[in-house]
Amino acid sequence: MDAAQFQNVLIGLAIAGFALMEFASRRYQATVHATANDTKLDLLVFVSVVAISQPLAILATQNAGQTWFSEFQGALADWPWWAMFALLLLGDDLTQYLWHRASHSPFLWPLHRAHHSAQYMSVRMTFRNNFFYYLMMPGLWISGALLFLGIGVWVYGFYLTAKLTIILGAHCAWRWDEPLYKIKALHPVMWVVERTISTPATHWAHHALTNKDGIGNYTGNFGNMLFLWDVIFGTAHITRKYPEHIGLMDDRIHGQEHWVHQMFYPVVHSKRADSALRIGGTIYDETKHSGS
Template sequence: MAVTLIAVMATDFCKYWAHRMHHEWPVLWPFHAVHHSAEVLTPLTLMRAHPFETFFRNVFISLLVGLIQGAMVFALVGQSSLLVIGGANAFYVVFNALGANLRHSQVWLSFGPAIEHIFISPAQHQVHHSMDKRHHNKNYGSMFAIWDWMFGTLYVPRNGQEQLRFGVADEEGRPLGQPHETLTAALFNPFTESWAVMQRKAGRRSIQSQHEAEADTRS
């Protein structure tokens, strides 16, 4: 049981940071914006993901989970096996059965304030997709809410069901519209947008270096 819990917590911890990076690193956001551009949530929205995001997330999670899980299992429990149901981690099976598949839906399912400090409810993930300013960059967790609680990104609904609008918005909550009108645009535009971000960053560093060199010359 301990190994199974360690495995699922290590994976979820890495998922939290992979998700957060795609929101807070401008170079990665264009790829994740494809997922957030959904204006109506359905269970199929889970599959609305850019291939590069999926690749990056899986590599990132696999590397870190391998290190974290291996170290913790060796240090704490030694040689043990995972508790599985149908070949999958038992904790994921139970969590999904309790409503995780409703996260991308219009069905508001809240676990209540106390439990939502421990586990991410479908309602909390729907809040994550909200365009409202107060919901901006909240509830990155996949299964556990403790990471959001620990790192200051937790949002727990406290007054019943909230009215949510889904889609892409700016930091003030103003809708930006559908960023990609076609499948081709959704697949290729994020690369050009990400490249433009890198060029702007390189340009700012070049200007900063030039100013520092001029200051050194004057001194």
């Protein structure tokens, strides 16, 4: 079994494990009320990431490197594994934090909006985003470039497995961190954990329907693997609590956007008047709707 196959097996086990815990804890049955529209979007974006976006980024950077920069191929191959891992944290996870943060700006929000339109948290919506959001994600292309430069495939496989396990856990309907906060002996450990990696408490806050409850923080908590970036750059909000409601207020007012518009904007546009998924459409701002 090569590195890629081993990595895929471990990621598959992580997905299955968190999904199993969602059902065993009955959190899925109690909180995930997905529509057929949700199911199509969750499934098709996941398939597009696995089958198109990531392979394309790696293949294209490999081909470009061999065509124009062949003298640099394998330049990092002699680096120790921990240095390669640290470089991936900077080249992939830090840039994803910055990309995610930029995606909450009016210009890029339509490409990220789909991720927040789910009115539930679950492993099934972890990859839910616009198709072009992933194609444009800097971390995928930088990772491809680093592999060309000689980052070990086993190091990359371990890194990607660790990252996706953390991200899946942060989106999971089963809140694995919740019982740990109640164990007094673990308070110092959890203080470090919640400031280092994304947890359900910190990431659910990012998906909150509102910031007005003191728990939600959809204008922060952008970290993917490392929550440490939020701590460093001042976007962290830690409460050890979970928002009561998830999703977008404009969807609750006007109804869901069609999955095609969410996945393929700007190629296709929404017909909804109050929509970020159409040219000239409006983005809902709760600070301007005090009665909401």
